[in-house]
Amino acid sequence: MPYRWSEQNTAILRIRTHLITEKDDPVDVIDKYTKAIAAPGDLVGIAESVVAIMQGRAIDPDAVKPGILARLLSRFAHPDSSVSAVRSMQMAIKEVGVPKIMAAALCALVGKILGIKGLFFRVAGPEVAQIDDSGGTMPPFERHIILGPKHPDRVARQVWKRTGLWTLILDVNDKGAVDILGSSLPLKPHQSEFIKHVLRSNPFGNDDQKTPLILIKFLKPGAGEIPGPV
Amino acid sequence: MKKAILNAWPSVVVGDRNQWQSKLTLELTGLPEEIRFRALPDNAGTNTGLKPAHAAGFAAGLSALCKDAHRYRFTLQGVDLVMAEDDIVVADGLIKLVRVHPGRHTGPGNMSESLPQIHLDIFTEYPLPEQGDKLAVDIQQTPGLPATVTFSFSRKPLRDLLGGVRIGIDPGHGGKDKGIQGPVDLTEKYVALEISRELCNLLELSGAHLVVTRTGDLDVTEKERLHILRAGNPALCVEIHVSGSDNPLAQVYKLAATQDCSDSQLLGREIALALHERMGIRPESAVLPPRPGLEVPYVRVEPLCLTYFADEANFRAPLFRKRLAQSIYNGISRYLHKTKVRQS
Numbered sequence: 170m171p172y173r174w175s176e177q178n179t180a181i182l183r184i185r186t187h188l189i190t191e192k193d194d195p196v197d198v199i200d201k202y203t204k205a206i207a208a209p210g211d212l213v214g215i216a217e218s219v220v221a222i223m224q225g226r227a228i229d230p231d232a233v234k235p236g237i238l239a240r241l242l243s244r245f246a247h248p249d250s251s252v253s254a255v256r257s258m259q260m261a262i263k264e265v266g267v268p269k270i271m272a273a274a275l276c277a278l279v280g281k282i283l284g285i286k287g288l289f290f291r292v293a294g295p296e297v298a299q300i301d302d303s304g305g306t307m308p309p310f311e312r313h314i315i316l317g318p319k320h321p322d323r324v325a326r327q328v329w330k331r332t333g334l335w336t337l338i339l340d341v342n343d344k345g346a347v348d349i350l351g352s353s354l355p356l357k358p359h360q361s362e363f364i365k366h367v368l369r370s371n372p373f374g375n376d377d378q379k380t381p382l383i384l385i386k387f388l389k390p391g392a393g394e395i396p397g398p399v
Numbered sequence: 400m401k402k403a404i405l406n407a408w409p410s411v412v413v414g415d416r417n418q419w420q421s422k423l424t425l426e427l428t429g430l431p432e433e434i435r436f437r438a439l440p441d442n443a444g445t446n447t448g449l450k451p452a453h454a455a456g457f458a459a460g461l462s463a464l465c466k467d468a469h470r471y472r473f474t475l476q477g478v479d480l481v482m483a484e485d486d487i488v489v490a491d492g493l494i495k496l497v498r499v500h501p502g503r504h505t506g507p508g509n510m511s512e513s514l515p516q517i518h519l520d521i522f523t524e525y526p527l528p529e530q531g532d533k534l535a536v537d538i539q540q541t542p543g544l545p546a547t548v549t550f551s552f553s554r555k556p557l558r559d560l561l562g563g564v565r566i567g568i569d570p571g572h573g574g575k576d577k578g579i580q581g582p583v584d585l586t587e588k589y590v591a592l593e594i595s596r597e598l599c600n601l602l603e604l605s606g607a608h609l610v611v612t613r614t615g616d617l618d619v620t621e622k623e624r625l626h627i628l629r630a631g632n633p634a635l636c637v638e639i640h641v642s643g644s645d646n647p648l649a650q651v652y653k654l655a656a657t658q659d660c661s662d663s664q665l666l667g668r669e670i671a672l673a674l675h676e677r678m679g680i681r682p683e684s685a686v687l688p689p690r691p692g693l694e695v696p697y698v699r700v701e702p703l704c705l706t707y708f709a710d711e712a713n714f715r716a717p718l719f720r721k722r723l724a725q726s727i728y729n730g731i732s733r734y735l736h737k738t739k740v741r742q743s
Contacts, residue, residue: 180545183426185405202481202482205400205401205403206405208400231648249715253583254582254712255708256708311709311713312713374408379483379485380408386544388544
């Protein structure tokens, strides 16, 4: 059966959860909140920061000791960038290593001269791009540094095996940017475009709205059916 | 798919005809069979059934938050909960908290039948306005997927409380005087001004008259500030600064009130309590020397530790700034309420 993902066919349901911590498991959380309302073929999305928190990747800044390189490089980061804070830069160095960060910094310098933006994160890689410093995360993690989730595709597949729901690990912001970090199944280009389009209004919200989970329901029968076994 | 509540969130809006309202919006998989209402006894003391605070840093002391609160219950019949049972801290000046929790209803006649029902317990600062013998709340239901139910409450009690009151706001520093500098780039003069702008916005919506010492990045001397405040004849004054420390990991917050002035102390206590409830911070008390020619309740608030990198980063988020300003606003309105009650 061909896929028929279109915006007219869908409803986005946002689900308010309990306060999720490192004691929670992504598969249990998604199963708990979707089993009463999800149907085969629905998509479930979960915010990447919440997956990271459950994986113990919310770092207490008091535990981070910034080195000389972090102090130096953070000064050159844009003030709004997550690595402008020295402790976040230190975590970036820890995530990808000194050589890669140095290469990224060098490319950023070249980029600045040539007028090309974003080279630092492009070279440093998604692990650094996904670091969230304080600001925008809800309490009690509002002072923590949130790293990106580990193995997001694997997490998404684990959820699918338990629930039968195609799961997406997502990074969405209020500016309409949507990154799909993990998926239970490989996404075709038109499917990625569909997801980015329907989520551009950031249904996860920010601040302390506690809606890290969304269900994309397909309203017409068969509209979301996935061919083949789970 | 069963009918259930997915999500609940509060907001404050200014609608048509300058209607200023607190709203609570629910998203559901289907509309309830019926919505019932009743006011609950005002004994929101120790047995509120509220959960303890999740963490010291946020919404600490939920029981304290709802002490002396007025309580109202809306019961939605025929719906269940998908969202987590929750205590939603609102602290918007009118609504303190909303508790969403399940109840059980026995169907008519047959004792073994039961319909699901969900209670929304609304804890408010002040009694909600009434129209005749009914509560003045507007309930809008919109079918669909998700369906929505929106409860709108008039914020008239705040306008009654603050309308016409002259309030002095003094954002510290300005111009060449940057004040404390954060580890990245924010300065005290900028932070103080932004907080005061948000606070002024709330106070103006409430009908208060404002006396503000600076509304831009300007050099204003101490003498000029005093002159502006004295000329404006405010009923109370709030000076806004930030704190800092040589220790980059220190989190220091301060609130100073005029020495030997019981009303200043009361104003300071209410603002400190509101900051603790919403921001999870406990400002240290300090004293201010009296300001010559300005014999009104006067406090100096430092609700942010700018040298702490997390506070500087958090301040970049607009919602965080609004929350800070809202906390100070809540303290001011509670102070005015208490002095009004004392005088009556």
